[in-house]
Amino acid sequence: MRPWEQDPILAVDRLSMRFGGLVAVSDVSFRVGRGQVTAVIGPNGAGKTTVFNCITGFYKPSAGRLALSHGAAPSPSELDALTRTGRAAARTRKGGVFLLERLPDHKVASAARVGRTFQNIRLFSGMTVLENLLVAQHMGLTETGLLSPAALLNLPSWRRREAAAVERAKTWLERIHLIHRADDPAGDLPYGDQRRLEIARAMCAQPVLLCLDEPAAGLNPRESAALNELLLSIRDADATSVLLIEHDMSVVMGISDHVVVLEYGRKIADGTPEEVRTDPRVIAAYLGVEEDAVEAIEAEVGV
Numbered sequence: 001m002r003p004w005e006q007d008p009i010l011a012v013d014r015l016s017m018r019f020g021g022l023v024a025v026s027d028v029s030f031r032v033g034r035g036q037v038t039a040v041i042g043p044n045g046a047g048k049t050t051v052f053n054c055i056t057g058f059y060k061p062s063a064g065r066l067a068l069s070h071g072a073a074p075s076p077s078e079l080d081a082l083t084r085t086g087r088a089a090a091r092t093r094k095g096g097v098f099l100l101e102r103l104p105d106h107k108v109a110s111a112a113r114v115g116r117t118f119q120n121i122r123l124f125s126g127m128t129v130l131e132n133l134l135v136a137q138h139m140g141l142t143e144t145g146l147l148s149p150a151a152l153l154n155l156p157s158w159r160r161r162e163a164a165a166v167e168r169a170k171t172w173l174e175r176i177h178l179i180h181r182a183d184d185p186a187g188d189l190p191y192g193d194q195r196r197l198e199i200a201r202a203m204c205a206q207p208v209l210l211c212l213d214e215p216a217a218g219l220n221p222r223e224s225a226a227l228n229e230l231l232l233s234i235r236d237a238d239a240t241s242v243l244l245i246e247h248d249m250s251v252v253m254g255i256s257d258h259v260v261v262l263e264y265g266r267k268i269a270d271g272t273p274e275e276v277r278t279d280p281r282v283i284a285a286y287l288g289v290e291e292d293a294v295e296a297i298e299a300e301v302g303v
């Protein structure tokens, strides 16, 4: 059994997504290993973002199951039993399991604890760096999204939670080496720092699975190296598994434990970076696209 199959945090089974007549994702299955970095790669239009949008609850899949587990993964029979009940989540002996395709997107974030970042930066550029990390935790500090009575009355329980949120934000600013910029507007940061701040913001919600959509896009080599370091530290020091879409092969090959390759909405390969980069189907898929992608693959394979 492959390492990512032993205790998957997420089991994607027979996922399909149609937009009218267009099949964007077709019958895709893969596992995301707990405590691993998993990359989804593929040429433009392969269906990567669509898979992400299904996992994070932005799209309701046309078919398929997306089972996320807290604690050890349930057995296939336990998972099938939950699926038959029609419920979206269940407690198991080992923790809990969530069928993401049945949850509204806010529950994917708040109950299943799946975090994400987007291709385009979505920080509040006029707010300070620290405030951006506090806003991220705001929903966690309130109940039902409205201010709780504890908050309105400034009760000790509320003040404790607020203090913990500030503490967590500062810890993350230390980790991404931006504590000295805490009071500066986020929009004043260099691009690479804004990218890492977005990741820190997502981490403040303490996700069990962090989904990153092209985190290295637009980064220079130095910024890209800092990103790699951050993602590896999250994998190793936090109880968070990482799933990313990425075009930058140096990031994919440098930090992934497991790579899933899509082409025309189908999975064409699934393995370690070494297995995938020498897979003739993967090379052929990339040879059909832009020159820089071909060069990156050829450089990796040593052609």
Ligand SMILES: Nc1ncnc2c1ncn2[C@@H]1O[C@H](COP(=O)(O)OP(=O)(O)OP(=O)(O)O)[C@@H](O)[C@H]1O
Pocket: 019, 022, 023, 024, 042, 043, 044, 045, 046, 047, 048, 049, 050, 051
């Ligand atoms: N909301 C939508 N409505 C209609 N078609 C869509 C929608 N989202 C994606 N598609 C189509 O689905 C296919 C897969 O797109 P997707 O964005 O998932 O690919 P991708 O691998 O992420 O590509 P890229 O690397 O360019 O971001 C494409 O043909 C795209 O045009």
